[in-house]
Amino acid sequence: MRHLIYAASTLASGLGTMLGAAVLVFVALRFVPGGYADMLLGPFVTPAAREAIEKRYGLDQPVAAQFLHWLAAIAHGDFGVSMVTQKPVLDEFLRRAPVTLELAILALIMALLVGLPLGVVAGVAPANAKRSVAAARLVGAFGLSVPDFVLGTVLILVFSMWSLWLKVGGFVPFGEDPVLNLRTVLLPSAALALFGAALILRTTRDAVLRVMTEPFITAAVARGESPAIIVRRHVLRNAAIPVVTVITTYFGFLLGGAVVVEVLFSVPGIGLYTYNGLGNRDYAIVQTGVLLAACVFVAVNMLADMLYVLIDPRLAR
């Protein structure tokens, strides 16, 4: 019963967050100057043409009514059509979701491969091993400081000046040619991974450092357990919670907000689609994009909650 109430309240607050995001994006979009009529007709827009287009998409109604219509349509699975193509935006989001997902997973894997081991090493290193600690700190500070678009620009420069195996742009779906696909998505993933690696490294190091000062580690050392076992059995398990938090937050960021990198590398994911939708004032695309991002945020938070329980069953109570 308690679990149920807990689940229900989590769900309710998640829905509340999504509703808040929906209201925000809907209202904000109506404040954005210029509309699709301007994009379509360019300088040749006339009041009559603008009216016709606004009427076609129900934009002549009061904002509150538009919003309720939109919510009602979503409840029936209708997320609206793109004004440019007149086709449902949901289909386009579903077509693009695997691309963003692939980018996110690859970036996460890279970030974990670099961040976790370095973080653990920096955390358990003896206090006098100044060099390794400083190196980890430098990598951490570097990763948090080089924005993804700076790294992306440098990667584009290097890989377009010399033909090295990896490619700049020209995305190919995984199902079409897995190798070519990897050659095109590794660079944008790497641009995204640096920040994640640094984030994971720093959190892991801090968590491990703190666990290392706990009495039970001293006790384990006193019992004569081997360092490898101490690290695996005590340190990692107890340091996992903050690390899981940061990993899930980072993953949520990747799924919802990799706009700049997708734009930079022309990766046809949902970030680029939403970005272009905003440029065209194609409302349905932007609204769905933001709603999707909020949904991912809520889902990722729930996932984190579940992982905590898995790691430490005591938290379930």
Place this chain on the structure above:
Amino acid sequence: MIKGPKVFGAIALGALLAANATLAADRTLVWGKPAEITGFDVHVAGTITSWEMYEMVYETLLTTDENLKLQPGLAESWEQTSPTSYTFKLRPDAKFSNGRPVTSQDVAGTFARIKDPKTASYWSAQLGDIAKVETPDDHTVKVELKAPHPAFLAALSHITAAVIPIKELNEGTFDPTKDLMGSGPFAVAGHKQDESWTLSRNPYYRGNLPVAEKIETPIIPDSSARMAALRDGRIDFSAFDNPDIAQALAKTPNVAVLPQKTTNYYRIDVNALNPKSPFHDKRVRQAMNLALDRDAIASLVFDGTTSVDYPVPAAFGKNACKSTPTYAWSRDKRLEKAKALLKEAGNPNPKVTLMATSIDPIYPMIAQVAQQSLAEAGFQVQIETPSLPDYLKKVFTDGDFDFALSFLAGYTDPSMVIGWWNPNFAIWNTSFQEDVPALDKVLDEIKAMPDGSERDGKLDEACKLIDDGANLVALVNVVGYVAYRTDRVKVKIAPRSGSSNTYRYIAEFVPLH
């Protein structure tokens, strides 16, 4: 988890399409397109990025060659039987991509659709007042205008006057707001929004054309990415407007660059109608026009690859406008006059905001050169770089601006472009253009005159009035560059284009792999 299967369905479908793609890989061209279209309706969209896609799929009754002379298109011949009557003979072999021949009913229906206010086509005014359209047989169209309109034929050569399959439209099997289907060399075989188009050969196109079976069209907005794609052979050809990029590409092995002159030019729209703007005072506008350093724009922004342009585009080879103070005087003399005008207006240091949309980096660059040259006359210019729709609404609907950078499509006849100085005809600039009855009268006369020395004299007269109003100001010529892989495609590019139809000869492009 209801969405799961759909996602995987999409992946599987992608694989299927890919299998087809590899089968027809021979005789394929790859065109790197800089931007997605803004809408599907060929009679409505007023953007070049849309036009260049329409030109692959649709055809017009007439076309123009590199000398901007009319050439047959869907009409194999035409005849003007009186100042207001025209007869067109359609090619008997023209067919839409579904195999149905193009008939006179399609042409008549197209005219009706463009003129229909519900379509909201901006080309309606350019066609003039059509009194009636007759279709005596399947291949003859007779048009009767209410008044003489010599630019009628030139207006028909613009892609916005494309002939669409009216029968299918009426039957409900073709919706021009959602699909593209015409009698042009290619038909749409696939489209992924913002990502790519796949065009396949229209099998019913005349002769043995087009040579290519297919055109893959990835959309690559970033110019560096498009350069890289040309270099590594991922695309075969693409167009650029930045001369630095063209020069850098020309040094790349296997890449050649062809410049294409146009009748288009970069321009400044000056707001004469907003009482809050200093430019409400004609003297301030004139001072601005005089103080602009067009040579500096040509040399700094375009590295000297373009030249100063005039209200009547230089590409038409007319001398009109060259004798006005703006162009004939030395810069020192112009600056002196500009300062005097500002003083006379009681506003020696006008504070003005120059809008330069961020859609193309070229605009902010021009704006900065303009800012510096205007400062020498005492102007305090602020630059604003709004997004494209924001800029369009502020300038062309709200009239809420001081002056703004843009570019002007010169089309194929001086009388078409010069009509823009009459806001009653142009409509789009009623938000900022002052209506000068004397100028309107001259422009109307020009429109009814055939090309010749008499018309040239009238053009001169118009230029003086245009220069006096300083309301819509020409800067420098737009030069386009087509870069292509010499080892992959044999291109045919007209050295000059009048209607932004860069790829007019796309049907004759030969894939080499």
Place this chain on the structure above:
Amino acid sequence: MIAPRPFRFFADLWRRDRLTALGVATLLILLLLGVLGPYLPIGDATRLAVGPRLSPPSWRFPFGTDELGRSFLPRVVIGIRSTFLLSAAAVTMTASLGTLIGMVAGYYRGLADEVVARSADVLFSFPALLAGLLIAAAVGPGRITAISVIAIVALPLFVRIVRSVTLALTGRGFIVAAEVAGASTLRILGVHILPNIAGAVVVQFTYALSIGMIIESALSFLGLGVQPPDASLGSLLRQASVYLTFAPWLALTSGVVLSLAIMSVNLVGDAVRDALEPLNRRALT
């Protein structure tokens, strides 16, 4: 001869912690450049055609020239100025506002707290850059836009941390004692709670500053920040990326300086955090 105090401080720092010392030095140099930039004899940042277009670095133009023949070094310097100034202004404002909201919510609890916590969640769930793009689209590009975007992204950071620390404090004896003694709410918030959350706010400040700089430069990179001829490090990189393959020095210098600026803030922030919140007392995320 005794070295002046700042130098002694720095020498000490260098001996104890080189990385932090480097961070402090870089930050100081960049700040000085940003503040003194317009008065330094390095050339005019906006004067066009002082040299050939797109020329590589030389003695006369240490960072080369840009696409309009401007010397690129002074442009980078005004870029530093905008990037630092805008982010610092935005984060300072946000820190004050966020602290106030967080304290009030944490102190009063109940409905006000619930509303604040939920709103912070909504703001948090909004992808930062999308929020930025929306605001920029609505307000139009410029300084104000950059500042408001940074403020909106950073606000929940402060509200959340201040609220949780205040929540933990309100039950504590010295607060209860003050309440019993009849101290006004303003006094309790200002005298008793504020000093106890100051450390957390300062730590959060450096973190928010580095995020603010990343956001400002990302917005400018997408063309939504300061307007030309003014420049920020992000807008310089945007323009430079057009010339990436044939004038790479433009992108490299602006990119490297931008990264260094953010890195110096991060390194200094780390040191501040280590000093104010020793590891064993730190709340881990």
